[in-house]
Amino acid sequence: MSMIHAENLTKQFGSVTAVDRVTLDVQEGEVFGFLGPNGAGKTTTVRMLSSLISKSSGRATVAGCEIGNPADELKLRRQIGLLPENVGLYEGNTAAENLTYFGELQGVEATALRANIERLLRMMDLWEKRDALIGTFSKGMKQKVAIARALVHDPILVFLDEPTANLDPEASKTVRETLLELKKERRTIFLNTHNLDEVQRICDRVGILRTQLLTTGTPDSLRFGMSGHRTAVRLAHLSDAIVAAVRARLAPNPVEVSGDQLLVGVQDPTRDNPAIVTAVVAAGGQIVSLTQLSPTLEDVYLKLVHEEAPAA
Template identity: 30%
Template sequence: MSKELAIKTCSVTKQFERHIAVNDIDLEIAAGEVYGLIGPNGAGKTTLIRMLAAAEEPTIGEIYINGDRLLLDQSNPQLKRHIGYLPDDFPLYDDLIVWDYLDYFARLYQLKNPRRSQRLKEVLELVQLTNKRHSRINTLSRGMKQRLSLARTIIHEPIVLLLDEPVSGLDPIARMQFREIIKVLQEVGMTVLISSHVLSDLAELCTSVGIMELGYLVESCNLNQLYQRQSRQQIFISTLGDLEPLKAEINNCALVEEWEVVPQQNGMRVYFTGDRTDLANLLRQLIDSGIPLTDFHSTQEDLETIFLKLGHKQAS
């Protein structure tokens, strides 16, 4: 087993009575990656993460964390020290103050002073809660509570961080703060697996993604490779004048796959198969035709569009 893989699973399956929640999954996540796990509710994401965290045992299959195998029917104490797991429903002790809460978990991981106090200061600074160290947890905002939960999860300096819907219910500013913390953790070499329904966050954070449907891992690859294979190029074109001349020019272009009208912008969304040179030629053609353009820019289909497209293929 290569130490370069932080997470590896072999034919991992989890069955609850007649329901197969996770079905024959082979997953490989390289050390230092931020891996996004995507899928609708009921796809098996939480069950998979719980098995990786040793909180749930697979029915069959093997799990390796940093090269070491998780052993069934054993507590795996040394291996668990390499894992930080933040479930989506972990309770906070509202009557405790922030410092005492983190100190409690640091003691559970047998951190000794002076290292324990130093580590508490480090994680509080990382999650931007140093000024709240003496505050009761019940006085914190939702975003602060989630950052505190993350601090608790990394207090023992794990190698692999497993986050199940960590930004659920957070406002845009709180999500941005959480993203910045994850980026710092990646910079110091931590491997992060994160599930989320906020695909724009994952697109900004992740180096690789996996897409789950009905217990299966239907896609798992580098994010850039996924875009290259699955993301169609779109051109947004707007005009001051009538749309008919623009439609005529677009219909005459062999590199146009399909198009649709965007009424509110008096324009079109065009799916284009050409390269940058072809784009420039199309723009020149439209200008030479006398069409009064107000906008012409290209973009790629985003992660959410790819996810919906792949999910539709799987369903059909």
């Protein structure tokens, strides 16, 4: 079942187009990573999908509710949880008070709310700190309380906007572990992030946005779908004859020498790697190891966001 379905979703601020005709689907239980540089329109997209701001054109349904339909707005906000870019907690309130306030606004019954707060704060390892003022918390602790706030009413879909931005590595790790816990619970998560490592570890699928949605797919399909695979062949003894043999066999693929290994550009590893082995062995070479080097998600991301914007 599609939890988010957007068609040509667009947001304009005056003459500036912040989000341009975004079409995407996110399935129930999926963790969808939304990547893009600053100003790409990620936060604006999340705000439109969570009915915080109006769309300029296009249509979208989220958790079965139509965006922009006033009759669906409150129903939608009961079904989603939002972690905004700024945690926005009340520093003069305790962690428990912050969660209670938002739980009450979400209409959670008092007994269930107390149970939810205890479960979430224990999950975040903050139960012992429940009566401490938020103003005394570290950034990572605040981020965890804000994630708990997004979950206090047990939403079926959670929007997380840069959950690890500005956190130190240790705090990022704890937040990432929390996200993995949520993934285990099969919640649908829409994750805005810059963190490619996070995407690689957590997300089932990824979309790359730069005002327009440039691509979507699984992290692996994006990596393997991109040209630029290379094979590294380490040899016992590297000679000019071996290099010439590989160049002749794999032409026009580029072949480079790096120390005692050959770096061979390949189009299709399943076809080209056996040909490399055959050429090396035929030229009298002894292969010590053969390693497939594929583009990283970062390579894919950088290539896409630095290319020209797709034609309108």
